[in-house]
Amino acid sequence: MDVEEYVRRKIADGKDENAIQKNLVDHILGIKDVNPSYASAFARAVIEEVKNTRGLSGDFFEYEPAGVRMGEFGVGSRGKGDFFAHRQIARIIGKTSASVGVDEMDDAGAVCAGGKYIICTVDGMHSRLSDYPFLAGFHVTRATLRDIYVMGAKPIMLFSDIHVADDGDVAKIFDYTAGITTVAEAMDVPLVTGSTLRIGGDMVLGSRLTGCVGAVGVAEHLTARKSTQAGDVLLMTEGAGGGTIATAAIYSGFPEVVERTINLNFLTACETLMKSSAFAGIHAMTDVTNGGLRGDVFEMAETAGCRIVIDESAIGGLVEPHVRDMLEKLKIDYLGVSLDALLVVAPRNAADEVCRVVRSAGVAMHTIGYVETGKPESVLLVDGRERDFSPRFRESAYTPVKKVVDTEVRDFDEMKEGVLRASEAAIEKKRRVLADLRKKN
Incomplete structure (x- = not known):
């Protein structure tokens, strides 16, 4: 509270x-x-x-309200509202000197230094894993390392941030850190720094845990989404999910499925790829996380300005069987939920070799779609017919609470107006304060 x-x-x-x-x-x-x-x-x-604090006014004490709450706009829920909000964040940041900036909606950012690309990213832990700190730390660390690898980079260090509410047991810090360092040590990437604080200081009661883990990597060959080209094919590995699937399992009565999510398949597949000659031919990579395949493919199409076609019949076999069985029993759309699978975009003539290399690491992979010229969009082939494959308002509702929340939706266009107004006000405030600072200095 x-x-x-x-x-x-x-x-x-x-x-x-x-x-x-x-x-x-x-x-x-x-x-x-x-x-x-x-x-x-x-x-x-x-x-x-x-x-x-009452009556305080001015740029440092007030902000333009959007009149839209985070939950009702779906921020953090990896759907249309979340994507729209993130594009406003990119507008506030503006165009920078980065080689891959936030405006490209990629898995991580990149700058050029010393003739190489320095990659940086950060991932927040799954909020519903607050009572399971080890799982929270394990899955968020694996997620942030995935984001480094899919940019074509070798991760070199990790950093963390842990916030526990005032009444939380101190042991949560230790269990969370143990989850982080289990992945860190397995992949030989050191955790070098971090921060530990209370959520809201004295003002938040309860034991809620939240936090994030970030990573830094180095690359010579970038595999950003913008490199996707017409004529490419999309290859996907088997996915067993991470924090999202673990959460669905815990809160829906399938705790035995959690262990299926504890693996390093994605990371070892990337390590194996990067050490092979096949890696140089890869155009782009991403992980299937943001709103599932629906969300990631949609964002890739928009960023690259291409049309992406996905064959539904090729995907089902790439969902880990125990996870797939759980999702089917719970009526959760596996196309709209995070599977933590690796998605590779490569020229058609390189596909077989990429798949062979990944399979040599013990990870299943095959072709699930292709890229063509045309309007930037994503479509799904079902029984040979094309269907819309754009993201829904939120990712697939994967817990009982989310299924209830999913029934309450305000008019999206009305909410967008308020969000846009608030982001423009933030941009104007930034300009005012910057102008004042430059005068002073």
């Missing part, structure tokens, strides 16, 4: 301060093992701090 937001909302609603304090004390005592006098003093202090 965010006690600061609770008080801020109640004061804005004109509620009596004594009533706010009494109710907040009840909330505090329901979560924290403290005496009533401490809870009362704490509640009073929160109210005073919130009152001291």
Whole structure:
């Protein structure tokens, strides 16, 4: 519970301060093992701090509201709303000197230094793995290393960030770190730095864990999405999923499936590819994560300006059997959920060799589609007929709660207007503050 937001909302609603304090004390005592006098003093202090922030105005204290909540716009849910929000972030950052910038919506960014490409990326842990810190650390580390590998880079170091709410057990930090370093040591990539903080400091009650892991790599041959060309084919490996599939399994009553997600198949496949002569012929790579194959192929088509056709009949066999069985029982669309499979884009005449190399690492792989000229879009071939393959509003609902949330959707175009207005206001604020700083300096 965010006690600061609770008080801020109640004061804005004109509620009596004594009533706010009494109710907040009840909330505090329901979560924290403290005496009533401490809870009362704490509640009073929160109210005073919130009152001291009222009436602040100007660029440093206000922002233009979008009138759209994160959840209802699907931010973080890897669908249309999330992609739109990320493109606004790219607009605020603007065009930079990066070799691969955020405007290209790739798996990682790249800059050129010393004649080589330096690749950097960061991934947030799955929010629903808060009570399973080892799994959270393992899967987020594997995810960030995937993003380095698919840019054609060799990862050289990892960094982490861990935030635990005020009432969380300190052991969560250690278990999370153990998950990170299990992958780090297996792949011989050192964890070199990080940060450990509480979520919201004193203001958030509970034991929620969140955090991220980032990685840095070095490359000579970039395999960014923009290198996708008409005439290429798409090759995909078998996927057993990561944090998303583990979450679906835990919260839907299939805990035995979690172990299927604990593997290094993706990373070893990339290592094997990068050591082979076949690697030089690869145009682009990505991992099947953002909204599943629907989301990633759509983004690739937009970034490269090509039309991508996927054959549905070629995909099903590349979902790990236990995972596929679970998804079918839960009626979860495997095309719209993160499978953590490797997707390679290469010339048709290089496909067989790429597949042979990956299979030599013990990982299944075959062709699932092709790239052609035309309107930038993604389509799905079902029984020889083309169907729309664009992302849905959110990724496939993969937990009971998500299936409920998926039923509440506001008008998307109306929400987009508010989001766009807020992003433009942020751009203007950046320009104002930058201009002022340049005058001062």
